Amino acid sequence: MCGIVGYIGKSHCKDLVLGGMQRLEYRGYDSAGFVFVNEKAACLSYLKRTGTVANLAKELSVFDEDGFSGIGHTRWATHGVVNEANAHPHFNCKGNIALVHNGIIEEHESLRNELIAQGHKFLSKTDSEVLVHYFSSLFDIYKSVKKATIELVKKIKGAYSIVVLIEELPDQLLVIRHNSPLVLGRQKKGFFVASDVIAFSDKVDEFAFMPEDSIAVINKNSIQLLDFSGKSLLPVWQESNLAFVDVSKDGFEHFMLKEIYEQKKVIDKIVNFYRLVGTDSKLSASDDLGNALKYQLDIEYQDRIWQQLGLSLKTVKNLKKINLIAAGTSWHACKIGQFFFESISNIQTSVYLASEFCYMPFFKEKDSIFIFLSQSGETADTLQALRLVKSHNVPTVVITNVPSSTMVQESSGFLPMQAGPEISVASTKAFSAQQSILFILANRIALELEKITLQEMKSAEEDLFMVSQVLEMAIENYKWEISNGLAEKYSAYDKYIFLGRHISYPMAMEAALKLKEISYIFAQSYPAGELKHGPIALIDETTPVVLFSALDEIIYKKLLSNAQEVKARSGHLVVFAFEGQNELIGLADYAFVLPKVNPLLAPLACTGVMQFFVYEITKRLGRPIDKPRNLAKSVTVE
Numbered sequence: 303m304c305g306i307v308g309y310i311g312k313s314h315c316k317d318l319v320l321g322g323m324q325r326l327e328y329r330g331y332d333s334a335g336f337v338f339v340n341e342k343a344a345c346l347s348y349l350k351r352t353g354t355v356a357n358l359a360k361e362l363s364v365f366d367e368d369g370f371s372g373i374g375h376t377r378w379a380t381h382g383v384v385n386e387a388n389a390h391p392h393f394n395c396k397g398n399i400a401l402v403h404n405g406i407i408e409e410h411e412s413l414r415n416e417l418i419a420q421g422h423k424f425l426s427k428t429d430s431e432v433l434v435h436y437f438s439s440l441f442d443i444y445k446s447v448k449k450a451t452i453e454l455v456k457k458i459k460g461a462y463s464i465v466v467l468i469e470e471l472p473d474q475l476l477v478i479r480h481n482s483p484l485v486l487g488r489q490k491k492g493f494f495v496a497s498d499v500i501a502f503s504d505k506v507d508e509f510a511f512m513p514e515d516s517i518a519v520i521n522k523n524s525i526q527l528l529d530f531s532g533k534s535l536l537p538v539w540q541e542s543n544l545a546f547v548d549v550s551k552d553g554f555e556h557f558m559l560k561e562i563y564e565q566k567k568v569i570d571k572i573v574n575f576y577r578l579v580g581t582d583s584k585l586s587a588s589d590d591l592g593n594a595l596k597y598q599l600d601i602e603y604q605d606r607i608w609q610q611l612g613l614s615l616k617t618v619k620n621l622k623k624i625n626l627i628a629a630g631t632s633w634h635a636c637k638i639g640q641f642f643f644e645s646i647s648n649i650q651t652s653v654y655l656a657s658e659f660c661y662m663p664f665f666k667e668k669d670s671i672f673i674f675l676s677q678s679g680e681t682a683d684t685l686q687a688l689r690l691v692k693s694h695n696v697p698t699v700v701i702t703n704v705p706s707s708t709m710v711q712e713s714s715g716f717l718p719m720q721a722g723p724e725i726s727v728a729s730t731k732a733f734s735a736q737q738s739i740l741f742i743l744a745n746r747i748a749l750e751l752e753k754i755t756l757q758e759m760k761s762a763e764e765d766l767f768m769v770s771q772v773l774e775m776a777i778e779n780y781k782w783e784i785s786n787g788l789a790e791k792y793s794a795y796d797k798y799i800f801l802g803r804h805i806s807y808p809m810a811m812e813a814a815l816k817l818k819e820i821s822y823i824f825a826q827s828y829p830a831g832e833l834k835h836g837p838i839a840l841i842d843e844t845t846p847v848v849l850f851s852a853l854d855e856i857i858y859k860k861l862l863s864n865a866q867e868v869k870a871r872s873g874h875l876v877v878f879a880f881e882g883q884n885e886l887i888g889l890a891d892y893a894f895v896l897p898k899v900n901p902l903l904a905p906l907a908c909t910g911v912m913q914f915f916v917y918e919i920t921k922r923l924g925r926p927i928d929k930p931r932n933l934a935k936s937v938t939v940e
């Protein structure tokens with residue numbers, strides 16, 4: 303994971319690099335480091351600290367030296383504990399070459415041993431440090447940056463984006479990309495490089511994504527781009543009109559809370575963005591004519607949505623199988639989406655965990671598509687799965703919140719999530735946005751296949767509007783009780799079981815993930831029907847069982863039996879139920895009761911109040927809610 307920023311040019315680099323690093327903290331925040339060619343001393347100067355970029359920046363602010371070329375790194379530890387020695391930059395033995403790295407170097411141990419045998423001294427436990435020692439020994443042999451780099455990439459395996467600063471070449475940055483994103487930026491006064499364009503989007507006139515397997519040698523006036531054999535490549539510059547939106551907490555105590563409250567707006571925005579063209583006035587003015595006219599407009603719109611997805615109308619009409627791939631919360635949204643595609647579009651759907659998918663045999667199926675869900679569009683597991691599917695010439699569709707992400711660049715088409723920047727590491731509004739988009743997409747496919755009518759499509763949109771209100775209302779209804787006693791009481795338990803069935807099971811998985819991720823309380827989710835096959839042995843009064851109800855009558859009855867099984871063993875039961883489910887509500891030690899909605903949208907209705915409950919529990923425990931330990935917002939290592 304980790305975030306990299308580099309600058310070289312006519313301006314002082316310290317603030318530019320630190321500013322970029324702050325914007326990349328979502329990629330890791332356990333330690334940070336900055337190195338530059340000190341203009342006064344004409345040597346490399348650096349500072350590394352554990353903790354956030356702000357921590358590092360505070361110390362650097364009293365250090366009045368600066369330079370015109372510098373690189374920064376914000377770390378998410380993979381190899382070696384969190385300490386200053388393992389923070390980047392890393393140096394060669396002479397201390398005159400500095401390197402930052404994002405990714406993982408495979409088989410680094412053998413290279414490290416080779417280098418140690420040659421006399422190199424290592425100061426860290428990281429895989430990254432081998433890169434700088436090896437590069438340094440190659441540079442000693444070849445005396446050429448390009449030759450040394452070409453030899454370096456022949457030897458190393460894994461995923462890497464690397465930036466190197468060499469003391470004797472102060473006017474040059476060396477940049478290498480393989481399986482890990484890097485983007486270049488240029489302005490009149492100099493050049494930037496970073497893991498994500500947001501690091502410098504408002505400071506450059508143009509940016510260019512570095513192609514896979516490429517090397518850039520940047521000096522103050524130009525960039526030379528090469529492939530791994532040394533052949534010249536042309537960067538594809540794009541105008542940068544991506545203003546950086548400095549997202550604030552808007553008075554909320556945490557980003558997570560703000561983002562929980564943004565969900566109604568996000569769902570409404572998604573429905574408005576994706577809704578069919580045409581006005582209801584046409585329908586009511588002259589129903590028949592209105593319908594006919596509107597349908598023509600809709601066909602055009604439908605075509606546009608398939609174009610955006612990179613799918614021909616023929617592909618959509620012939621669809622026999624949908625595959626959904628994601629990680630974490632996005633995977634839970636896919637598990638809910640499966641019910642949408644199977645019951646609304648009547649298309650068989652499989653859901654895969656991205657981190658497992660690449661290691662299973664790939665069966666190419668006719669008339670199938672793969673949809674990848676990722677808030678960030680950078681998750682390495684999901685990206686690798688996308689690359690694998692793409693290599694089989696199967697359509698790859700991405701649903702992401704970040705249109706400039708690597709997944710969008712590499713897929714055949716994408717749908718924007720429209721959730722706005724999600725800053726808190728715990729995904730909240732992205733989860734609601736994903737459920738909403740999958741619901742709309744399932745209805746759109748069903749409309750195209752004539753499985754539903756235009757009127758049913760419209761009422762699906764109305765159902766989403768209604769759910770967005772329920773989601774917000776449920777938070778409002780329970781806010782006082784949660785904040786005044788409930789959260790305190792439930793923060794005292796140190797383990798939880800979450801249960802669901804059918805469409806409410808992914809919701810139970812998501813709730814368990816949310817709780818463990820930010821509160822560090824142990825939480826385990828199970829399909830409620832599995833309870834009797836083992837986990838029931840865990841039931842006692844010290845482990846709350848949180849059960850998510852469903853609105854399908856048969857599923858509800860089955861869940862009711864599971865709730866009775868818990869109570870019969872003196873379990874402590876909390877339920878998320880719906881109005882009228884009195885038997886279940888009666889059994890519970892505490893019940894959150896929500897108005898009835900479209901049964902397929904029941905998880906979405908519960909999403910807000912579940913997140914708020916978890917948030918408040920965590921607040922009582924005094925955890926760093928927006929930046930939980932050991933995590934990062936964007937998981938860019940496999």
Ligand code: M6R
Pocket residue numbers: 629630631632675676677678679680681684727728729730815816819935936937
């Ligand atoms: O950016 P992505 O949606 O691909 O991220 C996937 C997971 O890493 C992410 O959802 C993670 O599980 C969240 N931190 C959960 O809140």
